[in-house]
Amino acid sequence: MDKQQLITELQSYGLKLLDPEQQTSGRKGGAGPSDHKAVTIDGTTVMVPIYNQPAAQSPYTVSADQTILERDGELISLIAFPETPKFYNLTTSDGIPYWKIALLHSQDVLATTVLQTCMRYGDQVNACQFCAIGQSLEAGRTIAKKSPDQLAEVAEAAVRLDRVTQMVMTTGTPNTTDRGAAYLTECAKAISTLVNLPIQGQCEPPDDFIWFERMKAAGIDSLGMHLETIEPHVRAKIMPGKATVPLDYYFKAFAEAVKVFGWGQISTYILVGLGDSLDAILETCDRLIAMGVYPFVVPFVPITGTPLANHHAPNSELMFTLYQQVGGMLKRSRMSSAEIKAGCAKCGACSALSNFEK
Ligand code: SF4
The missing domain is CATH 3.20.20.70 (Aldolase class I)
Incomplete structure (x- = not known):
């Protein structure tokens, strides 16, 4: 899957975080787009929904060590989360x-x-x-x-x-x-x-x-x-x-x-x-x-x-x-x-x- 398609899909489906430890940062509430978290995929940082309802059903998940993006359990790409400033x-x-x-x-x-x-x-x-x-x-x-x-x-x-x-x-x-x-x-x-x-x-x-x-x-x-x-x-x-x-x-x-x-x-x-x-x-x-x-x-x-x-x-x-x-x-x-x-x-x-x- 190319990057354009992957980012488009991720922003529609959201990302299901399986481990509550992974849910510690990101934006909840506020003005404008929210309930999402910054993720970096192949050098591009995008905001992906994680705290809302669609994300809970998403086929996209992250490995326990937070480095691999998976879809239905299959490896899709490396992924990173920006550090706390x-x-x-x-x-x-x-x-x-x-x-x-x-x-x-x-x-x-x-x-x-x-x-x-x-x-x-x-x-x-x-x-x-x-x-x-x-x-x-x-x-x-x-x-x-x-x-x-x-x-x-x-x-x-x-x-x-x-x-x-x-x-x-x-x-x-x-x-x-x-x-x-x-x-x-x-x-x-x-x-x-x-x-x-x-x-x-x-x-x-x-x-x-x-x-x-x-x-x-x-x-x-x-x-x-x-x-x-x-x-x-x-x-x-x-x-x-x-x-x-x-x-x-x-x-x-x-x-x-x-x-x-x-x-x-x-x-x-x-x-x-x-x-x-x-x-x-x-x-x-x-x-x-x-x-x-x-x-x-x-x-x-x-x-x-x-x-x-x-x-x-x-x-x-x-x-x-x-x-x-x-x-x-x-x-x-x-x-x-x-x-x-x-x-x-x-x-x-x-x-x-x-x-x-x-
Ligand atoms: S992440 Fe970027 S595009 Fe999204 S609300 Fe913040 S500044 Fe705007």
């Missing part, structure tokens, strides 16, 4: 462990949710059905608001001790018209004053696009504004609160953001497997790429404890077809995840897409 051992002067402020994602990405609360989370009428932003907070694995100084302190240590090469800052959506852009700006300013680290900000489109210039001036190099789903009936069902922001408004925001951050420096998540048709996804990817936005196509990962915990992950054949088609579009447009200065699409670990760009 050194900055996790540190604590801020006010007694907060650094790992509650930001986490290592994949191999060299520092990731944080600056505001761990969201105006859309917590009531069924508005909440995105796939989201677990409140879970890690409830479990005491993070803090509700990371201060700009805390983030700068952790970022400096992560670069110095663990050779982190980029930072992803996402946010729950506050009930303000800037939709979190103002706080991301404040945080980026503090980080970029202390350490030289490419940063991606992620938020909903703000009311005033002047925020794009402010974010850029503060040290944010690239921006993610995430569609998640596309077709109106899917948006209304899966993310009823977020669906009140019209798709057209996202596209207006993309066009303005490309002017500020540059062609190929804006990206958006598209979660596959939540009801959008293949045609709708492909048409949207085509439109996005034509305007300079990287479509980060990601298989939906059902997260334990969310309303979609029992929803199926998309099958790997569908993902493979999509990756081939979107990979071809990216190639023809000469848009590449490697050229993005920072962000999820650059990291690429939650999707197999970057393996199809070449």
